[in-house]
Amino acid sequence: MKKSLFILGIATLSACKPNLKVDAPNANGLDFSNYIAVGNSLTAGYTDGTLYRSGQINSYPNILASQFGVFGPIEFVQPLLPSETGFPAPKRVLGYSTDCTGATSLAPVFYTGIPDTAGSTINISAQGPFNNFGIPGIRTIDYLLPGYANLAASFGFPYAKRMFTSSVWRPLDELRLNNPTFFTLWLGSNDVLGYALSGGEEVSTMPIHPNNISDPTQARAAYDSVLYTLTRNGSKGVLLNLPDITTIPFFTTIPANGLTLDTATAAALNGAYAGTGMAFHTGANYFIIQDIAAPAGMRQLKKDELLLLSLPQDSLKCAGWGSMKPIPKSYVLDRDELTRITNFTTNFNTYIATKAVSMNLPLVDINNFLRTTQTGYKYNGVLYTTQFISGGAFALDGVHLTPRGNALVANQIITAINGFYKTTIPLIDIHTYPGIRFPL
């Protein structure tokens, strides 16, 4: 009697608990055991203006690898740095900075703790080959460049030199050390980003200089070689296209018409610039920029032209940049420069889309996703936008992503894989990863 009452009690209690069954994830024959991620800084986990260990740990390939782990343990080797401070530059953190007017505000500042970069320069190729083949700064065309590691280091990108087994090999030769069973390929952004970050300051005397937009023919050929290398053993994978970099916070945070004038100052500027065709009025005005082609060597910005986040704020506020004197053109993307950037991006994305079809691979339309995020992408109650800092997706450098931004990308990739390969890889709870961190 007692026993049956006990059983009845247990049965009643368990009937009280909801019991939703979760289907087991299905890999549908895909083999993720040797997943290789090919890409640039976004793939490496570069964030807040530099590369550091937790940024690498929160890279989208590492996040993906942990999801792929539901199908069985996989080893995902990353070229992890020993420290958190940043290599080679210190990382940026949110802190308080006082500007030339004496006003203190919350802004990205360089990390000022004791640097802990011992060992960061040591070559660690013996730990490889690396599953995370993301190399900050690398362009598509660099894959066919012998001696890339040392050349990149001379331009301030010492990452390949840390990872590569050979100082004379091409990146493609290093990549060949991997035998992927699955891959993600997100390459091409740096073929145009270096140009944009320099304000369109090409170095025509040196074709290989990172400030130049890559030759599209060379870029396509290099992309083909990388893709051939990745698929040479029949590996499956995913292609990601290029985001429209002109929509990222680095280029959209400082408004073109951010020159706010009172009546007296507007009148004074109108007097000073009489005859140049420039006109000023009370309220918001377009900044004055350097333009060699303009009559006075300067002109006002046009509506859709962009200012770079690297533009020193103190020079704007206290040194008369943009009003008393023009903003140097290296901080400006003018209409011609923007057209060149857009053309390269559009054409290369068309090529990637063509390759996805011909190679029978899914395409992750990151460009479209970024466009969606511009107007706001809501996820589990949080609105992600392309706004600097408050948007939550972009890191403190305005170019790269926060760990949550990386997780958003990883979910886009998983969605594409699930759709194309008929798998059921679980999506990531983005909010288990860190966002922007604010001082206490």
Next chain:
Amino acid sequence: MKKHALFTTALLLLASMSYGAGFQVNVQGLRQIAMGGTGTGWMWDASSIFYNPGGLARLKNVQAYGSVQFLMINTQYVQTPTGGYSDRTKSQVFTPFNFYVGGRLKEEGKLALGLGIYTPFGSGLTWDDNWAGRYVIQSISMQTIFFQPTLSYKISDAISLGGGFVYATGNIKFKRAVPIQDNNGYDGYGELKGRANGVGLNLGLHIMPAPNVQIGINYRSQVNMTVRKGDANFVVPNALASSFPNTNFKAEVPLPQVFSVGIGFKPTPKLTLTADANWVGWKPYDTLFFDYENNTPALEDTKAPRNYKNTLALRVGANFKATNRFSVMGGLAYDPSPVADGFVSPDLPDADRWLVTGGFTVKATDKLTILAALEYGASKKRDAQYLPDNFNGKYQTKAFIPCIGVTYDFR
């Protein structure tokens, strides 16, 4: 300039609020609970003050009635479309209660008076502080108490009328994480607390066309629960404290009007069968609006779409009087959800549900009766979205409600 650039977009804080699973709690009388929630037609006892004030004049004497319900609700969430993440609400026990006193002033009189104190809306739920939906909701609770002085008049042997004025008071608590992390990775959070009150009516008509047939019609009006001066408190990193000032807020939540028709039939002296239909007017609950006294660019007033729809619940019950002192009851109900597809939020992950009920009464003495009832409810598994927050998942809620009560007849 940077400072202004920081928070030009609102963080859409506290965009939604509701009361938790089982928003409307139909547990105002134990015989009625045990009989599938029917009670508009057949008059049993002083709980008629709630179910149909028109029937109070049928009570032969003044009765005092008290009961308490132990409401145990569990909800499970599974992430969609892929699964891989799952969570459950923390186990909690809520104790809605009922107290009624009333009946005819004189045994052969026509006028009956009564007072009901009961809790028709309430409950709540608590998710893990760190769960996937924490920026939508961490915990919510609502308690309401309705006070209803009631008058009932027997027009003829067949017809009686009744009505009560309702004063409702209660409190609401709501907590959720704010997506701003400090240097140690801890989220901020916001907590809303407020006292709410409102007024309404409860009207009824009771007809007894034959000694073994009873018919009832009941209308309970909408009660707008108004929070006039709630407290909103925010904990965020110091750097942003000025963007999230602690402030007062105003809000209004409509508790729906309910129109019920019920019938009871006694085919044999021992058996009573009952059936009810409740039309519940949820439609006015289309948007939840929070009006903060102090607004900042980061803390704007919020309007959360709810888009509730009206529902029709159907209930049947049976009472078997086994002996003069002992009766057993059973019932069944289908209670559809007012929450439309696309608006199923984890603060009220509602779904159509079936209820199975049972109970018994023991007449301990001539004056004293002990009542016991048990309700078991399981919602359908609902694959749902809350579009305003893009929060998707599959939910199921189960409720287990043991109840105990007592009636005492003054005669």
